[in-house]
Amino acid sequence: MSWRDTLPKVRGRLLADEPLAPFTWFRVGGPAELLFLPQDEDDLADFLRGLDPAVPVTVLGVGSNTLVRDGGVEGVVIRLAGRSFGKIEPRGDNRIYAGAAALDAMVAREAGKAGIAGLEFYRGVPGSIGGAAMMNAGCYGAETKDVLVEAYAVTRAGERKTFSNAEMGFSYRKSAKAAAGGLIFTGALFEGTPDDPAAVEARMAEITARRETTQPIREKTGGSTFKNPPGHSSWKLVDEAGWRGKPFGGAMFSPLHANFLINTGEATAADLEGLGEAVRADVKAKTGIELEWEIKRIGRP
Ligand SMILES: Cc1cc2nc3c(=O)[nH]c(=O)nc-3n(C[C@H](O)[C@H](O)[C@H](O)COP(=O)(O)OP(=O)(O)OC[C@H]3O[C@@H](n4cnc5c(N)ncnc54)[C@H](O)[C@@H]3O)c2cc1C
Structure with missing residues (x-):
């Protein structure tokens, strides 16, 4: 009997031998032995608690910085998507919450609409907030480290954790906490500074224009x-x-x-x-x- 025959019950979707190429920007690579699309954080935590601890778990965001090799990925690949993980919500005091599946560019836009400056650089990063937390995404002199208050994660054992900015151990394109492995980020809280939404929007438009001419987007x-x-x-x-x-x-x-x-x-x-x-x-x-x-x-x- 294989580990795939004794899986915990889930509310999300479990897909065996699911091709991963369509989930990456490169559009190459083999299948996941099992792809799990959890419905929400409880579903994710319950699944991880019940999964055989020997089974390797890999997380995929929107695949804008990942190359999946041709032989596919062993074990479970977890991809966060949907309404629960995609939530973006201003929280007052120039703060905004974003789920791990929210696109960085959407977070930048919503922050701008709420009159929060400082997250404009996310307009130029085509990844998700989970990927941004994992690798301290940034551009044009600003990075995740400058605006993240805390990040929320579920461990491989299904335990919920909150990490402050300092605990994330950010450096150039890296979070030491994430690099140590075993964490699935489910969301993050950001803080910027107050500004006129039109001024924030104008800075984002500049970033978009610059990207178009300098990168093969x-x-x-x-x-x-x-x-x-x-x-x-x-x-x-x-x-x-x-x-x-x-x-x-x-x-x-x-x-x-x-x-x-x-x-x-x-x-x-x-x-x-x-x-x-x-x-x-x-x-x-x-x-x-x-x-x-x-x-x-x-x-x-
Ligand atoms: C055209 C283009 C331009 C780009 N420009 C920039 C740029 O200016 N600056 C920049 O920093 N990056 C840039 N990138 C790279 C990429 O967008 C970022 O690295 C982004 O943060 C990756 O996010 P993702 O959701 O696509 O992550 P993925 O590629 O899916 O995953 C990247 C890593 O993050 C991990 N990960 C993803 N989600 C989670 C999660 N929820 N929990 C734990 N780990 C997770 C994955 O396991 C993997 O190790 C660019 C990419 C493209 C294609």
Whole structure:
């Protein structure tokens, strides 16, 4: 008997061997052994409490920074979606709550409407709040760390936890708390400063316009492929090593932004990861600099 035959009862959906490619921006990769779409936080916590502790659990947001490998993902993949996890709610005193499945851009917009400034940068990040908490998402000089008051999570054992900003251990594109593993963020509370909604909206429009011209936002991509090494820009290192716009199977580093890996049509996850690794090796050989993946790669080759 397999662990899939003795699953806890849920109110959400459990889907066996569900393809994950449609849930990612790259549109590649194999299936989840089991995909769980919980209905709400209680459903998530109950399921985790009842699930065999030996079964690996992986969380997926909206897949804008994740490469699912071709062999699929072992164990349970949890994807938060729906009304409960997508809630966005101003809470007074320049604070706003957002569920983990809420899109960063929607949170920016709702904060603006409520006259809260400081979250405009989220207009430029195409991920979810869960992904933002996990990796301290940010752009144009602002990041999650600057506006997050506390984050709410459920542990692998099904226990509810609240973490203050300090406890999240934020640094460049990282939360030390999240990186330690075993947490599923269910939402977060943010705080900004008071401002005129029209002024906030104008700043968001600037961010949108800037994105359109500098990033391949309509491509099948994963955002920044590599973290910027201290004192260097990854796009420059990729470009100077000669990889901008050079095809590799169905993969390529974007001619528009050399740190954006793109699926040009028929890429496999192996093409995309293979190109990334080829570039890392080449940059290391030419400059001695070690590029670190920012894109999360999950599953079996
Ligand atoms: C065109 C484009 C532009 C981008 N520009 C930026 C940018 O300017 N700045 C920036 O920071 N990023 C940028 N990104 C990357 C991406 O949008 C962010 O990393 C975002 O925070 C990822 O969120 P997600 O929901 O897509 O996460 P996913 O890609 O689904 O997951 C990313 C990681 O977060 C974890 N995770 C997701 N949800 C949860 C949860 N609820 N609980 C626990 N862990 C979770 C996953 O396990 C995984 O490790 C860009 C991406 C694209 C495609």
